[in-house]
Amino acid sequence: AQTVTQSQPEMSVQEAETVTLSCTYDTSESDYYLFWYKQPPSRQMILVIRQEAYKQQNATENRFSVNFQKAAKSFSLKISDSQLGDAAMYFCAYRSGEDASKLTFGTGTRLQVTL
Amino acid sequence: GAVVSQHPSRVICKSGTSVKIECRSLDFQATTMFWYRQFPKKSLMLMATSNEGSKATYEQGVEKDKFLINHASLTLSTLTVTSAHPEDSSFYICSASSPLQGGGETQYFGPGTRLLVL
Numbered sequence: 001a002q003t004v005t006q007s008q009p010e011m012s013v014q015e016a017e018t019v020t021l022s023c024t025y026d027t028s029e030s031d032y033y034l035f036w037y038k039q040p041p042s043r044q045m046i047l048v049i050r051q052e053a054y055k056q057q058n059a060t061e062n063r064f065s066v067n068f069q070k071a072a073k074s075f076s077l078k079i080s081d082s083q084l085g086d087a088a089m090y091f092c093a094y095r096s097g098e099d100a101s102k103l104t105f106g107t108g109t110r111l112q113v114t115l
Numbered sequence: 116g117a118v119v120s121q122h123p124s125r126v127i128c129k130s131g132t133s134v135k136i137e138c139r140s141l142d143f144q145a146t147t148m149f150w151y152r153q154f155p156k157k158s159l160m161l162m163a164t165s166n167e168g169s170k171a172t173y174e175q176g177v178e179k180d181k182f183l184i185n186h187a188s189l190t191l192s193t194l195t196v197t198s199a200h201p202e203d204s205s206f207y208i209c210s211a212s213s214p215l216q217g218g219g220e221t222q223y224f225g226p227g228t229r230l231l232v233l
Contacts (some may be wrong), residue, residue, distance in 0.1 A: 033221075035221070037224075042226070043153075043208075043226070044224065044226045044227065045159075045208065045210070047221060047223070050220070050221060052220075091158060091159070102149065102164055103149075103159075103161070103210075103222055105159050106158065107158050108157075
């Protein structure tokens with residue numbers, strides 16, 4: 001079974017600074033997808049970024065980028081120019097390449113953004 | 116695009132009653148919908164996966180007769196908590212995916228339903 005590990009229960013970053021959230025996973029599959037979801041206090045899960053395992057290029061979405069290290073099974077999220085609205089729980093998730101596969105979530109990292 | 120709604124957003128019920136939660140994909144047809152449960156300050160726990168027109172697949176430890184899931188159309192899935200008890204109080208979240216939406220690999224989440232059983 002796949003597992004996803006987020007070793008940082010809480011992180012803090014100053015506004016306008018950069019922060020990196022860690023995520024590692026364990027799988028024997030070669031075809032899979034990785035995601036970062038954000039859950040603000042409203043508890044609405046919001047997709048931040050996704051990465052296909054077959055793509056070597058790291059995904060980017062505006063201020064959000066990932067460092068995908070397939071051999072190391074690492075998938076960290078970098079948030080640049082942090083904003084107050086970035087404060088939330090961030091969940092890393094793994095999905096097998098098989099059709100309609102479920103997501104396996106990490107335990108989450110709570111990000112605080114300070115002035 | 117890819118908006119998922121849930122109704123109701125909050126519900127309070129008496130112990131022993133049944134509660135139905137609706138999950139709708141508003142702007143796409145969801146071939147697969149997922150139901151999660153989330154305890155305070157915890158991650159999401161998958162309860163079941165449902166495909167339109169077929170029976171749901173439940174995760175180990177989830178009672179099928181207690182958490183009834185129906186996926187009658189490509190835009191609607193319902194979760195019914197039968198004979199609810201205080202321990203069923205939780206935050207329930209649905210998600211939806213489709214091969215025609217984001218490649219089918221991405222799940223789009225509803226805003227969640229907070230259930231409180233007295």
